[in-house]
Amino acid sequence: MKVLVFRHAPLEDVGYIGRALARHGFGCDFPDLYANPEGIASMESFSGLILMGGSMSVNDDLPWIPREIACIRQALDRGLPVLGICLGSQLIAKALGSRVYPNSVKEIGFAPVCFTESAASDRLFTGFTGPETVLHWHGETFDLPLGAEHLAWSDNCRNQEYRAGANVYGLQFHLEVTPEMLGNWVRENAACGGLHEVQTPIDPHAHAGRLREIATTVFDRWCSLLL
Numbered sequence: 001m002k003v004l005v006f007r008h009a010p011l012e013d014v015g016y017i018g019r020a021l022a023r024h025g026f027g028c029d030f031p032d033l034y035a036n037p038e039g040i041a042s043m044e045s046f047s048g049l050i051l052m053g054g055s056m057s058v059n060d061d062l063p064w065i066p067r068e069i070a071c072i073r074q075a076l077d078r079g080l081p082v083l084g085i086c087l088g089s090q091l092i093a094k095a096l097g098s099r100v101y102p103n104s105v106k107e108i109g110f111a112p113v114c115f116t117e118s119a120a121s122d123r124l125f126t127g128f129t130g131p132e133t134v135l136h137w138h139g140e141t142f143d144l145p146l147g148a149e150h151l152a153w154s155d156n157c158r159n160q161e162y163r164a165g166a167n168v169y170g171l172q173f174h175l176e177v178t179p180e181m182l183g184n185w186v187r188e189n190a191a192c193g194g195l196h197e198v199q200t201p202i203d204p205h206a207h208a209g210r211l212r213e214i215a216t217t218v219f220d221r222w223c224s225l226l227l
Contacts, residue, residue, distance in 0.1 A: 002027045003226065004046040006068050008034045008054025008087055011184050015176040016212065017050060017083070020219035026226060033064035041067050043074040047226045048081040051088025053174065057140060058090045058100045069095045081167040081225040086138050089162075089170030096145035096164055105156050107136035109202050113160050113173055119151040122163060124221045132214060133207050135174040135182065142170075167225045175215045179204045 003021060005014060005028045014021070014028065021028060026047065031039040034054070043049060049071060058065060072095040075082050084092040090100045112131035119125040141157050144150055145164050152161035152173075160172045177185070182204040 005050045016215035024223040037063040049075040051084040053086030084170045093142035098143040103141040106139040118149045
């Protein structure tokens with residue numbers, strides 16, 4: 001059993017998502033269309049689709065973006081579980097007909113997200129009631145897709161998370177990032193750029209224990225949608 005994963009930069013790996021997939025017996029294929037636009041991209045033999053983050057915009061004129069959006073639509077047509085992180089959530093929103101555009105501010109670093117009433121009954125986020133401090137690293141946002149459930153927000157970005165249908169999720173924030181990954185991002189400034197704008201240095205190990213707990217819960221629950 002395999003899941004198709006679209007990465008968009010060398011350091012944008014699956015992190016805690018990959019650990020959850022392994023626990024549930026799923027492997028991953030990584031066509032990396034950003035580096036190989038002619039690579040094979042089809043949902044024909046996969047149980048689900050995951051789209052990671054990246055420094056580019058879904059509005060950029062890049063040859064792989066329409067191909068990934070076509071895969072998203074294939075997955076939607078087949079009713080497969082889909083998970084998008086940061087840029088991935090924006091790609092799903094665009095595939096569903098929503099507008100993607102610059103946020104009022106760049107969110108880079110640790111900051112709280114708050115969960116909506118809809119999250120209380122959601123299969124992935126039930127039990128998360130109070131604000132949780134998570135990692136943000138983005139400069140754009142999106143309009144909520146038509147009919148989607150709004151699940152989380154922050155002071156600087158209203159649409160932090162949504163569910164479209166029963167099993168399609170977009171997370172603007174980064175639950176997947178391990179301390180090791182974040183250390184690489186900070187050193188390379190490769191995730192979404194703009195690190196020079198951060199006033200407070202980012203500690204890769206800040207909030208690590210709680211973030212690991214949240215990621216384990218959420219991504220294990222998402223993996224159960226694949227079964």
